[in-house]
Amino acid sequence: MQPSYEHQYPPGEWSKAGVRAALAGTPERFPLPNYGEADFWREVEETSSFGPLIERIYDRAETAEATGVVPLHASGYLEYYRHGTRTGYPVTERRRNLAALAIATCLDRTDRFHDPLWDHLWALCEQTVWTQPAHLVGDESAANQGLPRPVEPENRIVALGTATMAKELAEIESVLGEVIHPAVRERIHHEIDRRVLTPFLVRDDIHWLEPPTNNWNAVCNAGVLVAALHTCRDTNRLARIVAKVARSLGHYLGGFDAGGCTAEGVGYWRYGFGAYVHAAKHLEVRTDGELSLFSPPLLERIAAFPVDVELSPGRYPPFSDAEPTYRLPPHLCYELGERYDIQTLIERGNRSLAAGGADVSFEGNVRDLAWTHLERTATPRDPERTTYFAGCDWWIARGMPNQPAGIVVAAKGGHNGESHNHNDCGSFVCQFQEELLVTDPGSGPYEDRYFSPDRYEYLSTRSAGHSVPQLNGHEQSPGETNAATVVDCEQRGDVDRLLLDLAECYPHEAGVETLRRSIVLDRSGGEHGRVHLEDEITFAPNAPGTSATSQIVSFLPMTSTDTSVVITGEQGRVVITPESIDRVVLAEQTTDHWENSLRQAQFEQSAGDPPATLTLSLELEPTTVEQ
Numbered sequence: 001m002q003p004s005y006e007h008q009y010p011p012g013e014w015s016k017a018g019v020r021a022a023l024a025g026t027p028e029r030f031p032l033p034n035y036g037e038a039d040f041w042r043e044v045e046e047t048s049s050f051g052p053l054i055e056r057i058y059d060r061a062e063t064a065e066a067t068g069v070v071p072l073h074a075s076g077y078l079e080y081y082r083h084g085t086r087t088g089y090p091v092t093e094r095r096r097n098l099a100a101l102a103i104a105t106c107l108d109r110t111d112r113f114h115d116p117l118w119d120h121l122w123a124l125c126e127q128t129v130w131t132q133p134a135h136l137v138g139d140e141s142a143a144n145q146g147l148p149r150p151v152e153p154e155n156r157i158v159a160l161g162t163a164t165m166a167k168e169l170a171e172i173e174s175v176l177g178e179v180i181h182p183a184v185r186e187r188i189h190h191e192i193d194r195r196v197l198t199p200f201l202v203r204d205d206i207h208w209l210e211p212p213t214n215n216w217n218a219v220c221n222a223g224v225l226v227a228a229l230h231t232c233r234d235t236n237r238l239a240r241i242v243a244k245v246a247r248s249l250g251h252y253l254g255g256f257d258a259g260g261c262t263a264e265g266v267g268y269w270r271y272g273f274g275a276y277v278h279a280a281k282h283l284e285v286r287t288d289g290e291l292s293l294f295s296p297p298l299l300e301r302i303a304a305f306p307v308d309v310e311l312s313p314g315r316y317p318p319f320s321d322a323e324p325t326y327r328l329p330p331h332l333c334y335e336l337g338e339r340y341d342i343q344t345l346i347e348r349g350n351r352s353l354a355a356g357g358a359d360v361s362f363e364g365n366v367r368d369l370a371w372t373h374l375e376r377t378a379t380p381r382d383p384e385r386t387t388y389f390a391g392c393d394w395w396i397a398r399g400m401p402n403q404p405a406g407i408v409v410a411a412k413g414g415h416n417g418e419s420h421n422h423n424d425c426g427s428f429v430c431q432f433q434e435e436l437l438v439t440d441p442g443s444g445p446y447e448d449r450y451f452s453p454d455r456y457e458y459l460s461t462r463s464a465g466h467s468v469p470q471l472n473g474h475e476q477s478p479g480e481t482n483a484a485t486v487v488d489c490e491q492r493g494d495v496d497r498l499l500l501d502l503a504e505c506y507p508h509e510a511g512v513e514t515l516r517r518s519i520v521l522d523r524s525g526g527e528h529g530r531v532h533l534e535d536e537i538t539f540a541p542n543a544p545g546t547s548a549t550s551q552i553v554s555f556l557p558m559t560s561t562d563t564s565v566v567i568t569g570e571q572g573r574v575v576i577t578p579e580s581i582d583r584v585v586l587a588e589q590t591t592d593h594w595e596n597s598l599r600q601a602q603f604e605q606s607a608g609d610p611p612a613t614l615t616l617s618l619e620l621e622p623t624t625v626e627q
Contacts, residue, residue, distance in 0.1 A: 003252040004211045004293050005391060011246040022290035029284045030230070033106075033370050035176050041106050044369050051366065052356040054107065060360050061104035064097035065116045069123045072374075080133035081146025084448030089133055091161070094120065095168060099362035102172045103369075105179060118181050125187045130195055132161040137448065144254035152350060153198040158206055160216060166196040168362050175366065186549035189231045200224050201240060209248045214419035215272030217252040221245045222275035226282050237300065241285065246293065253298055257391020260301030260308070263418040265322030269305055278363065281335065287479050294339065305338040307344045308387050309396055311431045312404035313351065317394070319412050319427065320444035320503060321420035324436055331367035337378065341615070346378035346522025348443045386496045388489050395489060397496040397521040399529035403569075407432045407529045407622050411519050413500050417480030423456060424466040425476060425484040425505045425590060426517045430531055432622035433453055433572035439554050441465045444592040457558075458592045465591070465598060467537050469502070469616070470549045471519070474510035482506075487516065494523040511543025512608065531620040538613045546607040550616040551600055552576060558586055558599040565601045572622055578603050579617040 031038045044050055070093045081087030098120040105113045122594065129136070129148040135157070136143045143149060144156050156162075173180060173188045180188075200206070208216040225245045234239040253270070256262050262269055280293035295356040306328060309316055318324040333349025334340060353372060358364065387396040393413025400406035411428035420443075431436035444450050444460035456478055458464040463475035478484060481504070488499040502515040520532040539546045554567045565584060585602040607614035 004251070005257055006269055007250075007256075007258075007298045009253060010252040011291070011293055012250045012520050014243055014291065016239050016243045019242045019291060020458055022234055022237055022241070022287040024285065026288045026290065028469065029285050029288075030174060030514045031281045031370070032171060032175055033396060035106050035179050036391070038109065039538070040370075041109070043387055045107055045158055047374065047548050053368065056356075056400055057103050057107070057360055057365065059101050059111055060097060060100035061116075064101055064120070065113060065445050068116070068469040070094045070097065072127065073197065076149075077129075077133050078146045079206055080448060081137055084348045085124065086132075086134060086446065091127070091132070094124065095165070096360045098172070099168070099365065100360045100363055102176060102590055103360075103365055104303060105176065112236055114179065114335045116181075117176075118184050121136070121169070121172070121180065121184050121188065124165065125184070125191045128357045130162040130165040131157050131159045134446070134448070134451075135159040135161060154202045156195055156199040156273055157204075158199050158220060160219055162301050163220040163227075165223075166192045166227035167223040170227040171366070174230045175292050192227050192231050197237075197241065200244070201237070202216035209251075212252045212419075213251045213255055213256055215275075216266045217248060217255075217288060218272040218276040218279075221249050221252070222279035229282055229286050235564075236370055242291070242447070246291075249279070249293065250622050251488070251544045252276065253296060253302075256298060257267045257303055257389050258298070258301070259389040259391065260298065261392040261394050262302075263320060263394075264327050264420055265318070265320055266306050266309065266328075267318040267322050268420070270326060270328060270332070273302055273305075276327060277332060277335060278367070284438045289430055300340045303340050303345070304342050304574055307342060309394065309410070309412060309428075310383060311408045311436075312434045313348065315431065315434060315436075317396070317410040317412070317429055317439040318436070318442045319394075319410075319424065320418060320422050323442050324439070327355060327358055329358075329364055329368065331364070331371040334372045334376070338373070338376070341379040344380035344383075344537070346376060347380040350378065353472070372463045386491055388498075390486075393484060393486055393500075395498045395519075397498075399523050400522060405433050406530070407521070409519065409521050409531055411498055411500075413484035413486050413498075415480050415483035415504060416476060416478045417482070421478065422466065423476040423478055423505075424468060425469045425482070427466040428519055428533075430574060430620060430622075431468075432528065432574065433569065433624065435556070435569040435572055436622070437556060437567045437569055437572060437574040437622065438467055438553060439556075440467075441553065441591050442593070450592075459589055459598065460592050464600075465553065465589075466553075467552050469515065469537070470551065471506055471510040471515070471537065472539075472543065472545045472547055473511050474506055476502075476505040477507045496521045509544065511540045511545070512537060513540045513611075514538045526623075528624075530622075533620065535620040536613065537607075537615075539607070539610045540542075541611040543610040545612060546610050546612045548605055548614060548616060550603045550605075550618065552603075553601075554599050555596050556599070560584055560586055560601070567599075567601075568625065570625065572624055574622045576601065577619045577621070579619075581605050581616065608618075 076088035101117040162590040226242045330349040330353040337345035382402045396410045408431045441460040485501040497520045500517045516536040518534040523529045583604045587600040
């Protein structure tokens with residue numbers, strides 16, 4: 001679970017009366033273009049930078065027009081209940097087709113897409129349930145052996161799929177207005193009210209409302225708030241919704257440490273904090289700045305998080321259920337970069353827009369078209385030499401901050417009860433030539449067992465899939481109490497060091513008293529810098545043995561010699577030289593999700609009879625690959 005940090009949060013002081021006055025005293029405005037703004041849509045069509053995006057939108061809209069509404073079946077919904085997989089219920093395809101039809105209608109300015117647009121809106125209103133199968137299973141009040149049961153509005157679940165569907169339908173109805181058949185518009189309002197607004201107001205037992213929270217809190221609250229701002233005409237009722245959302249969102253920010261770091265990583269920053277920004281922008285514009293969810297000072301640090309943790313442009317530490325590369329939404333980069341003058345974020349928005357390739361989505365694409373400022377150039381700053389987040393225990397050390405191809409090391413402490421947790425305290429990654437030579441396995445498959453008590457049977461979540469030690473055959477244990485302690489974090493000359501004690505991460509049966517892991521980046525070592533990894537382990541007198549294995553993992557090929565292990569990428573390699581090691585074993589396993597081969601170099605040592613102390617030392621030196 002996420003820790004809860006204390007932050008200054010002015011929206012927590014809003015009263016219902018104050019919220020009601022702010023809503024009543026300002027005209028109804030939103031930060032999205034509407035269909036009637038023909039000049040805006042014409043300018044978008046004529047802007048070459050938007051060309052690839054518009055082409056993708058038209059392609060999907062034409063396909064949706066030709067093929068009709070994607071069918072959804074009870075048997076497909078049951079696939080998750082029966083087999084734990086999510087592929088049988090393609091509601092996301094429905095939503096992407098709807099998004100393309102809605103935006104294409106605004107661009108095309110004819111009635112060509114009207115009927116298929118109405119068909120998709122009608123079908124989503126008719127859809128039995130907006131809750132995804134993975135989020136319904138286990139709730140007996142809402143499900144009957146894997147299928148949704150009929151429930152009254154006050155008993156409905158407000159989950160990720162429900163809230164985001166409400167947000168999307170409300171925004172499309174608002175943007176397109178009278179283009180949509182009046183009966184369909186009326187139906188949209190009715191469905192949003194009974195599926196989302198009413199249950200949100202009457203239920204206080206929704207799990208994501210209160211701490212400990214994660215991205216669910218922001219995504220669901222944002223969905224409720226934006227949908228309500230667009231569709232709720234009762235100011236008193238709307239004020240109650242806004243006040244409840246504002247109070248709850250304070251708990252979401254409580255999951256970020258003082259530096260703006262989230263243990264969920266950049267992918268869930270994009271998803272969760274992106275939703276927070278959408279909600280904040282809507283409320284700020286709707287109330288002409290009277291109510292601002294941007295007021296908490298911490299938001300400036302959260303906004304900079306992707307920039308602060310970059311290994312190189314577009315590449316990030318793949319800790320927990322994260323991946324090493326992400327495309328940041330251009331509209332988020334522009335909105336936050338301009339609001340907080342984060343030049344690097346604006347430049348990353350330019351890169352992201354030029355790269356294209358993202359799936360069509362209404363909420364993202366409309367904002368990309370409306371919030372980006374293509375004439376705005378930016379001068380990105382060099383990243384810091386070392387970045388350290390004291391709350392989440394994330395540490396990034398860069399050999400040459402002004403050179404993206406230089407060596408970069410990132411490591412984490414934290415605890416083994418974090419949101420989307422892996423048992424990975426002390427894990428580290430090493431990038432060189434913009435390749436992760438030492439890596440992290442990233443997420444496992446998002447199936448039922450992955451989010452069950454069986455979670456730690458997956459290689460991707462176990463210590464065995466990470467570059468962390470194993471002691472007397474024992475891996476780290478899950479749970480918040482199994483935590484790392486940061487002993488020291490220092491910079492001296494050309495050397496940066498993170499020193500952790502990992503003993504509490506292991507079960508009592510491992511027989512360890514202390515486990516000091518030192519990760520050092522020495523910029524003066526070798527041609528490109530050098531990493532020194534040292535595990536100093538003290539075993540208890542009653543320990544079952546004194547053996548330890550320090551493991552390094554990579555998705556790249558590994559070879560060994562009598563004196564070293566070499567990991568080789570396309571542009572760079574790293575030579576790992578052990579000191580005083582009994583044995584080196586190379587292994588390979590298939591990961592659970594992407595079916596990549598995870599290579600493991602296991603450096604084994606034993607100190608004899610307990611009590612005893614042993615030290616495992618590894619030198620990692622990167623070199624370029626001759627082409």
